[in-house]
Structures are given as C-alpha cells and as structure tokens.
Amino acid sequence: MSDRGLETRQFGHRARLALSPALAVKADDQAHAARTMWNLLHAWWQMMPKEKRTLANADAAIRQARQDIDFLAVLPAQAAQAVLKTYFQAWKSCWAGRADTPNFKARFRSTLTVDVPQGRDLNIVRVHRRWGMASLPKIGRVRFRWTKELPVGKQAGEGYRITGARLVKDALGWHIAFRVQTLERVPEAHQGPQVGIDVGITVPLALSDGETYEHGEWLTSREQARLLGLEQRA
Structure with missing residues (x-):
C-alpha cells in the first residue's frame, strides 16, 4: 500500500486462444x-x-x-x-485446515493447465480491435481474443501491469488467464452507524433500521415476451 491512499489489487482476465493444431499439441x-x-x-x-x-x-x-x-x-x-x-x-x-490433503491428479479428471509465472515473458501486443498476441515459452507466438483493456505498451507501469498468466483447457479449447496488478484508491471508512442488509425478491433490499428499497421492472416487455415463449416451449 502506498502513502497516497492507494493499495495493490489483483484481478484476472480470461481470453480465448486461437491455436493452430501444431501449437495446440505443444500446449x-x-x-x-x-x-x-x-x-x-x-x-x-x-x-x-x-x-x-x-x-x-x-x-x-x-x-x-x-x-x-x-x-x-x-x-x-x-x-x-x-x-x-x-x-x-x-x-x-x-x-491450516483450509483444504484437503493433496493427491495424485488423474489424466481424465483433472484440468489441463500450464503456468506462465513471469509477465515479462508474454510480450503482449494488440494487433487488431479484437485480437492480441502473446509469447508462450516453448510454444511460440499465439493469438488471443481481445475483450478487455490490458496494461500493455504505454499503458503499463509499476502499479498497473500483467504479472503472469495461466493456460487452461476446457471443452471449448485453450484459454489464457492473465494475472493483472493494479493500484486502486482505498475507500474511506464509513463514519456513520452500521446497518444490516437483507436481499430478497418481493422486497429487493431491506435494511436493519426498517428502511426498504424497491427495484424497477426486472424484465422489459421484450424480455417478458421471450421468457413466456421459452416457458411455453418447455
């Protein structure tokens, strides 16, 4: 945490990889x-x-x-x-009592993953509005879907950067999950009294002090018509 009221936060972003058959075999x-x-x-x-x-x-x-x-x-x-x-x-x-004992990983019951611990090895570049490219060790240069702004090039800095990634394979193929570090302002502590919040459907928000908050229409008329059609089909 810095002296200017900023603290380090970590978040992940997952993007789909476009691998050729040869690169998919390497992964x-x-x-x-x-x-x-x-x-x-x-x-x-x-x-x-x-x-x-x-x-x-x-x-x-x-x-x-x-x-x-x-x-x-x-x-x-x-x-x-x-x-x-x-x-x-x-x-x-x-x-520490937070997880079970580690065990062997079965071939067909475990998720295929490969970790890329160093973000500097990725050499990420945006090449198109919808595509970016990254370097994967012993695999090569690969394309991935660009669906979120990432700290690359001039946007990257000490407080806003990619610290690593992980390759994950699921039913849709290979994906890359970036680990992103950013600096965010620390929210100021609430000075007023504490209050409990209960979330519901009939009454969306009910506070412990007796106050309630209503919600607008949950569905638009078009969404309601689509829901009715799906219900009739089921």
Missing part, C-alpha cells in the same frame, strides 16, 4: 508434463522422510527429473517451478 504436451510433474512430486513427498521434505530437496529432484526424462523437458523451467510452488502451497493450506 497439450506441456499440460500433461505439468500433471506428471505434480504426480512425481507427490510420490517423492510420500517416499521421503519428513526431515528431507524441503523446498530445496524438491527443487533438486525436479531439476534432475527434467534432465533424465525427455517427456518432462517440454515443460519450461519456470512452469516446473510453478508446479513445485503450487504443490507446497497445497500442503500449507492443508495444514
């Missing part, structure tokens, strides 16, 4: 390698004595695995480090 290979890295790391964790389950030992094991197993070499080094960081964070969340 798939990296995601499967990342899943395998997680599973090998989990097996290593279970096999090692407690006193040797350290971040340094795990990092050394990952580096050795990437040298010995060609399949894992397709995963960029920074993405492999991100797997290690996520795995250790999963154990910390488990110990």
